[in-house]
Amino acid sequence: MIRMLLRVLGHEYAVPMRRTMVLMTITAIAEGSSYALLVPVLRALFGSAPGDAVPWLIAFGAAVAVYAVLRYTSDLSGMRVGTTMLRGMYHRLGDHLARLPIGWYSSGRVGEVSVMASRGLLQAMGVVAHLLAPFISACVTPLTIIAVMLAFNGRMGLAALAAVPIVAAIQIWTGRSTAAGDAESAERGHEATGRVVEYLQAQPVLRAGGRTAERFRLLDDSLREVQHASRRSTLSALPGVVGLTLTVQAMFTVLLVLGAYLALGGDIGAAEVLTILVLAARCADPLLSLAEIGGGLRGARSELARLDTVLRTEPLREPREPIRPERHDLEFESVAFQYGDRTVIDDVSLSVPEGQRLAVVGPSGAGKSTLLQLLARFYDVDAGVVRVGGVDVRAISTEVLMARIAIVFQDVYLFDGTIEENVRLGRPDAGEAEVRAAATAARLDEVIERLPGGWAANVGEGGALLSGGERQRVSIARALLKNAPIVLLDEVTSALDPVNEAAVHDGIERLMAGRTVVMVAHRLRTVRRADRIVFLDGGRIVEEGSHDELLRRGGRYADFWNVWSPSGEKDMQKEGRAAGTAPGILPA
Template sequence: MIRMLMRVLGREYAQPLRRTVALMTTTAVAEGLSYALVVPVLRALFGDTPEDAWPWLIAFGIVIAVYAVLRYVSDLSGFHVGTELLRGMYHRLGEHLGRLPIGWYNAGRLGEISVLASRGVLQAMSVIAHLLAPFISACVTPLTIVVVMLVFNWQMGLAALVAVPVVAAIQIWTGRSMVAGDEERAERDEQATGRVIEFLQVQPVLRAGGRTTERFRLLDDSLRDVERASRRSTFSALPGAVGLTLVVQTMFTALLVLGAYLALDGDVGVAEILTILVLAARCADPVLSLTDIGGKLRGARSVLAKLDTVLQTEPLPEPAEPLQPDGHDLEFDSVTFRHGDRTVFDHASLTVPQGQRLAVVGPSGSGKSTLLQLLARFYDVDAGAVRVGGVDVRAMDPEELMARIAIVFQDVYLFDGTIEENIRLGRPDADEADVRAAATAARLDEVIERLPDGWAANVGEGGALLSGGERQRVSIARALLKDAPIVLLDEVTSALDPVNEAAVHEGIERLMAGRTVVMVAHRMRTVQRADRVIFIDEGRIVEEGSHDELLRQGGRYAEFWNISMAPAVRD
């Protein structure tokens, strides 16, 4: 557990964590040793001169005070180190996620990372602040007490020592038997959470179908799975909890019988017997708490394993000596790219001269958006090369590459903040005049004018307080402010109303002016603004040329054009 924790945290946190563990161990030993003073106290009280107990009582009080100070310092150290490690873990996780390829982030991973980055990290780091001290105390204090018992009476100490391997075996067995149940419970909880979200999201569909009072079967099934998994997890924990209780009770009973026998035989005095029984009783509470602590530690270990898996994910390699591109032309050189078992591109080649516009057309799933992602190095190709300015993108510094590219996606995400803050993401150090000019060029100024708070208007999480067209205008303003020489457009007008479409088109034209552009076209009218068009199908570029040339050829592109224009002709 500690080794995995250190691997996840990194070596820079090893020393404070070791220091905290050492301090907590010392505190647990001090607690166990303090009980040794109970023997002379009871001897004096049961002897002929009870007043002789005062010096031992004072010594006992001093030792308890020292233990209290140690406990305070160790607990405080645990909280401080836990807080530092929590902050460090967030920084390390954030920095690592920032270096992973964008293509790594799919819908499933986003959900997993969101859970890890919120509840998961807190649960894992709570080990230091809340679980480490009780766990060390539950293990070390009873062992110290057993050593004290051995010193005062080897027979009873040996009898207590016999229980140690039995307790350890029960804990190991319980942990192993509950691993599968804990994993199933965690999996069922995640599925149930997803079903609850789905139930909320599909309310319009359910209500449109007249099913407003009907139970959502998928959610009910998922909740029943959680119930069954919880029941199995509880049942799997019962044998260990009951077994541990029986071992502790059996040990105490055996010590009681052995103590009575030794006292009747005259080998030990009443004070020693009472002391050893008090010590045995003091061992019981921390040992019994191991069941509850063990369950929490298993949960934290499961989270640490997931964090470790994420942190072990290799980012895209960075060159030791990055190269600077000469110009802003783009090239696919015999590119092969596979996504899972599917080959998206198979030895595809194309060039986009600097300052020209390339339109990418093809059926759904043909790889149009993937082409943009490869240009931006969201993924690395399996064979061939993607070049910018004659330099392989793998030989460029990632920050340098992204500084040269402005991307406008079809689905725009805005951060929960003001419009101005979202625009400034394109160039944080831009002055106010440049921000206002970018907003005006994207025709965002007319949106800002009608908002009650103007530039200070909050867009909500994901831009929820703006319409789709308004979010697109913010995205275009952001790209305009960045002023990158290469622009990648994933058809941004396919779901807009005519008013917003016209405004967005105007902003896009300003954005494309004088730049190298690759645009994915879903609406065929967009293609007419391109210098060259390629038609992609099944991982290959099957047609290439200008809009007019491809229409004259009468091939796949012409067929797509005729189909897309047919509704307009009928209208």
């Protein structure tokens, strides 16, 4: 387990870890050795001159004081190393998660990463701070006491030593028998966490459907599975706990019977028998604690194994000698990409000259958003090349590539903080005037003026305290503040009301001015102003050209345009006004 711990953390922690383990081992030996002084103490007390026990009692007190100092030092060292490892693990896990492909973050990962980053990390890193010292003490102290017993009386020492392989076998057997149960229990726990998150996120849907009074069956089933898995895990560990307890009790009974036999035969005195039994009792306490400590160590080992699996997941590779592109044109050359067994992009070739706009349209599932994600290198292509400024994106460092790209998604996520803090994510070192100018260009200033607290208004987790249109304005202001030469837009107005759509559209026009743009849209309001349009279907380009050219052809794009024509959009805006939404007034 220690090897796995060091592999997960990195070898920079090897030296302090080994130093702490050596100190804990010395402490355990000192504890066992101090009990050796009980032999002359009891021998003197039960002998003809009890006063001779005084020097030995003083020596025993001194040994206990030395042990106390060592115990304090080793525990403190364990806490410090554990805290340092926990901090380092958070940094390492965070850095690694930030470099993993976006495709790794499936829906099931939410609960897994949530548990791993909270309880899992604390449990795994708590081994050094809370479990390692008791475990070493439970193993080393009894062995030291048995060594004292061997030196004092060979036959009784050998009787105690015979229990060592039995205890070790029980521990190994318990670990193997509970491994499957522990793994299942952890898996069910992760699933339940995901269901809890899903249940919380689904509250608007459940309440809209009038299901506020009934229980959420999927969550109930998941929690029931957690209960069953925990019961099975506990039952699988029970034989080991009972077996260990019976073994320790049997060892003590054997020593008692053997001591009585030797005393009756005159081979050993009553004082010596009592001493052996006292030492055996001191052996029993740490051995009995092995069951509880072993359960904690198995749980920590399971968390370490999951952490190890995540950290072994191959991140997107950084180039050894990164190239910095000088231009901002974009190019796809024979690009193919698969998600699982499904081909999402199939032999796509297109280019976007610097400063021009490309619009990507097509039915849902055609691969439009995937094109943007490949440009931003959220994934690596399976075949072909994606270039920015004539340079393969795989040859550009992530930091340089992201500095050149501003992305506005359909679903905007805002961090729990103020509006200003969320806008400043685009460029944290921007001046106040620049932040205000970006907000004005995105028409975010209209929102800020009417919110209590203005710029200091809290947006809530995920931006929950703002409407969808307000969140989009924050996102556009953030992109404007970043001032990147390449802009990627992913259906940013598809779920907005007409008034918010108009405001967001105005901000997008300012964002696109003078930049290289690739936009994905269902509503085609901005598409006709693109320099070039490609119609994507089944991962392939089936049509491309300007807006007028594609309309003249009367193909797939023309059909889309007839459905989402400006006249249709005007009708939608009229319906919005009739419903009571006045121009310039955002819904609450």
